[in-house]
Amino acid sequence: MDGGCVMVANELREPAWVRRGFAGLVVHRWALLAFALLLIGANSIYALGAMRTLDRAQERVDHTQHVLLSLGDLQARLARTEGALRSYLLTGSRALLEHYQTGAAGVPDAVAAVRILTQDNAAQQRRLSVVEPLVAKRLALLRAGMERRQRGDGVDAAALEAGDRLMHQIRTGLADLHAEERRLYTERLQAARRQANLAQALLVLGMALSLAIIAAVFALARREERMRVDAEGRLRAANSELERRVEERTMVLADKERFLATVIDNMHDAIIVHRDNAVVLANQRFVQLVGAESSEQVIGQSPLAFYPAELRDSVARRVRYVMSGGASVPLVEQRLVRRDGKAIDVEATSIAFADRGRRTALSIYRDITDRKAAELQLRQAQKMEAVGQLTGGMAHDFNNLLTVIVANLDILGESLHADKKSLELVEAALGGALRGAKLTHRLLAFARKQPLEPQVIDLNERLPTLVEMLRRTLGEQIRVELKLADGLWPTCADPSQVEDALLNLAINARDAMPQGGTLTIETGNGSLDADYAARNPEIAPGDYVLLSVTDTGTGMPPEVIAHAVEPFFTTKEQGKGTGLGLSMIYGFAKQSGGHLKIYSEVDHGTTVRLYLPRAVEAGATAPDPMLSVPALPGGRETILLVEDNDEVRAAAIRQLTDLGYRVRAAANGPAGLALLDADDAVDLLFTDIVMPERMTGYELAQAVRARRPQIKVLFATGFAEAPAAAQQPQPGALVLRKPYRKQELAEKVRMALDVQ
DSSP, X not given: OHHHHHHHHHHHTSOHXXXXXXXXHHTTHHHHHHHHHHHHHHHHHHHHHHHHHHHHHHHHHHHHHHHHHHHHHXXXXXXXXXXXXXXXXXXXXXXXXXXXXXXXXXXXXXXXXXXXXXXXXXXXXXXXXXXXXXXXXXXXXXXXXXXXXXXXXXXXXXXXXXXXXXXXXXXXXXXXXXXXXXXXXXXXXXXXXXXXXXXXXXXXXXXXXXXXXXXXXHHHHHHHHHHHSOHHHHHHHHHHHHHHHHHHHHXXXXXXXXXXXXXXXXXXXXEEEEETTEEEEEOHHHHHHTTOSSGXXXXXXXXXXXXXXGGHHHHHHHHHHHHTTOOOEEEEEEEEEOTTSOEEEEEEEEEEEEETTEEEEEEEEEEOHHHHXXXXXXXXXXXXXXXXXXXXXXXXXXXXXXXXXXXXXXHHHHHTTXXXXXXXXXXXXXXXXXXXXXXXXXXXXXXXXSOOOXXXXXXXXXXXXXXXXXXXXXXXXXXXEEEOOTTOXXXXXXXXXXXXXXXXXXXXXXXXXXXXXXXXXXXXXXXXXXXXXXXXXXXXXXXXXXXXXXXXXXXXXXXXXXXXXXXXXOOSXXXXXXXXXXXXXXXXXXXXXXXXXXXXXXXXXXXXXXXXEBOOSOOOOOOOGGGSOSSSOOOOOXXXXXXXXXXXXXXXXXXXXXXXXXXXXXXXXXXHHHHHHHOTTEEEEEEEXXXXXXXXXXXXXXXXXXXXXXXXXXXXXXXXXXXXXXXXXXXXXXXXXXXXXXXXXXXXXXXXXXXX
């Protein structure tokens, strides 16, 4: 208001010739106003034309992006198709074959999509015409390799080499297409930017000129008005009006400021505004994100202070680029450091704007720490799944070999009962074979392919006896505490596997406490919610029974925890551990529908939590072992033996015949059904679970029971695959694990005949 007074006072002191000059300009003010309106109209028409031109340029840029995406999709489909077939050629997995067939079916569509998108570019069409027959030829070679693998002819090295040459030519051709599209993309993007910059400059110039003319018109009008009224009276009226408007504007601005502050403070994303390398505004979410107690601890700080030292230079370059007038920073992943030193992962973007003539930047952060952790756990679970598939297949084949070895050693031992020295050698060989069987059992546990016999059990009833055994086993230097939760839910799991898991965890804890310590075993009920399941994708939300084992030992660093459940990973000295203990527990938990979680800090001990599913219904119980008959029981019943491995089948025939049974043997399910139809005297089906000819042991048992419901069934397996739910055996079905001793075979066969 003081400035207004000075201005009016100066006007009153202006010479008369100045006032007459302004009065002469008043005559032309309407002409100036008409010219300004005409200029605004022309500027608007030009703006519409410029917008249409920019839209066309953007369409060309978008089209080029679509071509680039289609080229990338074509190359990715080819790579996945070739990778799936190579894996199928090596492993014979039907799942990988289905991946290949799905990928191969999509490649022609991807080629057609590229051809359609490049119709406006004759040069690209010519390049594609060179690549397309190469792709067709490569698909034909892949199909031929698949057919050869299905016929069992093995892998054709020459075809693989030819395929590699074709893929090299295809990649070269696709690279040429991609390079041309990138060139077009850059060229079109630059052209669009030039048009946008030119349009912006002309629009700004036109609007500035229009506003200047309008301002001049209004200035002339105001001059004319001031010359008609008394200077002092107009000054008083102007002061009164100015005070009123300032008050109204202040109230409006205050309301807007409060509204804006409320919105910003309640946003899910963290926001800061900074200029001159200092934060001038921060919402509550950002204050919480960096672990500050209030916004005062953030405002005034450099925005670089919240980044790790090694990232500050690169962040500073991006800030300078934005503040100098560059485009906004796209959404990128970054890492911030809280006040307590903890690192957090965020997605961040920044944009600059002018605030009262000063360049100011707005930065937005979204916390993705939990999401990154979940992604890491998912990748780890996928890696464990792949390793499990490999180890499970190897263990299954090894179990078949051990079955042949153990069976023949048993028979050989019976024939050498008078030759003590030879019998000792046989017993030593048997001991080695059985130790190998324990190793494969652990591999199968990790791979989640071990045959389980789940029962409804109460951990509170079983643990006291086990803990007493552990106290005697671990020694006096280890103090064992047992804490049983009241009202513990029953769980459904294999009791022997639970005992093995607890024993392995106790041994690991003992090794982590060489100077002694405390081992705490606890039970409890737990409900895992959707948030926990999102952070741990391998477990579903629901009710679980918790078995927790805690030691006061040396603990594990994060890099060891990350690999702790991998098979053969161990930190123990060579010869003092197989590295299969935790991996076996991990596999058992997963196969049982549960979960394994490890918490550990160096020098503060380790806690391993085993989550087992809560039993909501009465489950299957194992047959009463007291119903087993004495050692090496035999019989004269007729047994239908179905086993695809020739050596295992021959060994089983010898053992069953020695036990007095009449044996009918077949190599697969259809052959077994044919023998069944030809022999009415079959009493027991003894079948392997995993067999060729598209018929598993479960399916064979269903077919046999459909023909003759009275026939008993005994399964044998190196591991239990996971077929469809309808193919699973009924609860309580007897399973004989490979490799098996003659004693085990005799008892299981007798149990199947007498108990079922």
